Amino acid sequence: MLLDQASLGTLFRVKGVLPSTSTPEVKGQLEDIGFLTGEQVTVLRKGLFGKGPILVRVGSSTFALRENEAKLIELEAIAS
Amino acid sequence: MTESRIHFFAKEPLVALLGNPNCGKTALFNLLTGSRQKVANYSGVTVERKEGNLTLASGKVIRILDLPGAYSLYPRSLDERVTCDVLHGRAAGEKRPDLVLCVLNAMNLRANLRLVLAAKRLGLPCVVVLNMVDIAKRHGLQIDEQALAKELGMPVIPTIGIQARGADDLKSYLAQLDWRNLAALSNTSLDQGDETVIAHSEHIESDNIQVHRILKKLNLDHVIPDHFSDRLDSVLLHPIIGPIILTVLLFFIFQAVFSWAVYPMELIKLGLEYLGGLLTQFLPDNWFRSLLIDGILAGVGGVLTFLPQILILFFFILALEESGYLPRAAYLLDRLMGRAGLSGRSFIPLLSSFACAIPGIMATRSISNARDRLITILIAPMMTCSARLPVYALLISAFIPHTKLWFDLDLQGLVLFALYLAGIPFL
Helix, strand or coil: CEHHHCCECCEEEEEEECCCCCCCHHHHHHHHCCCCCCCEEEEEECCHHHCCCEEEEECCEEEEECHHHHCCEEEEECCC | CCCCCCCCCCCCCEEEEEECCCCCHHHHHHHHHCCCEEEEECCCCCCEEEEEEEECCCCCEEEEEECCCCCCCCCCCHHHHHHHHHHCCCCCCCCCCCEEEEEEEHHHHHHHHHHHHHHHCCCCCEEEEEECHHHHHHCCCCCCHHHHHHHHCCCEEECCCCCCCCCHHHHHHHHHCCHHHHHHHCCCCCCCCCCCHHHHHHHHHHHHHHHHHHHHHCCCCCCCCCHHHHHHHHHHCCCCHHHHHHHHHHHHHHHHHHHCCHHHHHHHHHHHHHHHHHHHHHCCCCHHHHHHHHHHHHHHHHHHCCHHHHHHHHHHHHHHHHCCHHHHHHHHHHHHHHCCCCCHHHHHHHHHCCCCHHHHHHHHHHCCCHHHHHHHHHHHHHCCCHHHHHHHHHHHHHHCCCCECHHHCEHHHHHHHHHHHHCCCCC
């Protein structure tokens, strides 16, 4: 599943960041701010009608991502 | 003939503060250096360079450099480029630091530790400063400093950046340090230089594994939710309530910029007129008097009258930034600004350009992305500033008939509104 599809408030784990053809530098940026394999991720808020930037907590920091950035982050459910 | 520059550096050792954005690095810098700071720019770039002196208990003076915040030592932004250049000893006119203090936010060890591991590869003497230990304790987070120091292979010193005596441990550590033999503190004598993309992503993978191992060992491997700011955010970032709060706040700020500034502006204007009158009285009527009154006084005075507006706007922008509201406003406005290819951060400078483009352009300093900052600076003067209002009013009264349209709508008012709308470049 990709981050823009994730449901609000559920804890996920980052599987990896997909490379982007149009903006190749984004993958590295996302990894630098903490979207690394195994990190815990929760979507805190989405915009009205599911549009606009997505508020995401990764580890213990919070970031706002645009949809095209969120689409690059692969998630997996946490086995509980 | 070739030209070669020789730089002379002060003999005091240079200590650089390195850390993630939001790790409390600047608060710590202020605490260490007090009011003895020099603020300038790095040569050739618009990145702020802050340096200050610290006198140790032993009487030794050291220079402290506050590096721009960085998430990694792979340069992506202008700020990170400067940080990397300084640490590799490549920045023009800058000495390579003698010691690096890696500042860690105790509340966000996960992201911060990756930077520490990257700093270890620099070949510079490194010391870890564990900041915000007070907040961590309040959240029930017990960090075993000795164990962390053992895992990292570097000394770890706890600090509280916002408390008057919060850096005393660090000061006494620096005082007892053997400054002639700092090499003992570096992990490797080899500086591998800039990382390539591949080396960087390999490093980040291995660093991440190591950070996980360290956190697990110290029993810190769980997410700490920040309840208080979460509760605030649920209101401030609410899709409906959030924009309403933002609108009210911005309305208040612009109201203040205009109405609070009226009296000091009048005062400055009156003072200048008085000074002009005085000069007319006492100076003979020649070119020099004209230069003084019509040139310098009128020219400098014209800028000076904007000072109250600029100061009030800056006070509010600073308050918004320090309280952490600015990134939240940027989040709320991202979609609107995204249409112009800008980020939400450009909103406040552009909106304040309705008052005057000068404070608007000065406010673009808070935009971190260099491209966004430049676009905002270029757009800001196109917004309809208050000085254009008299011109509009004059032209409208001269050319537009004073007739009522449907619903008692005034044609002149409508034209003014249309002119304002037309002045917003990205609508």
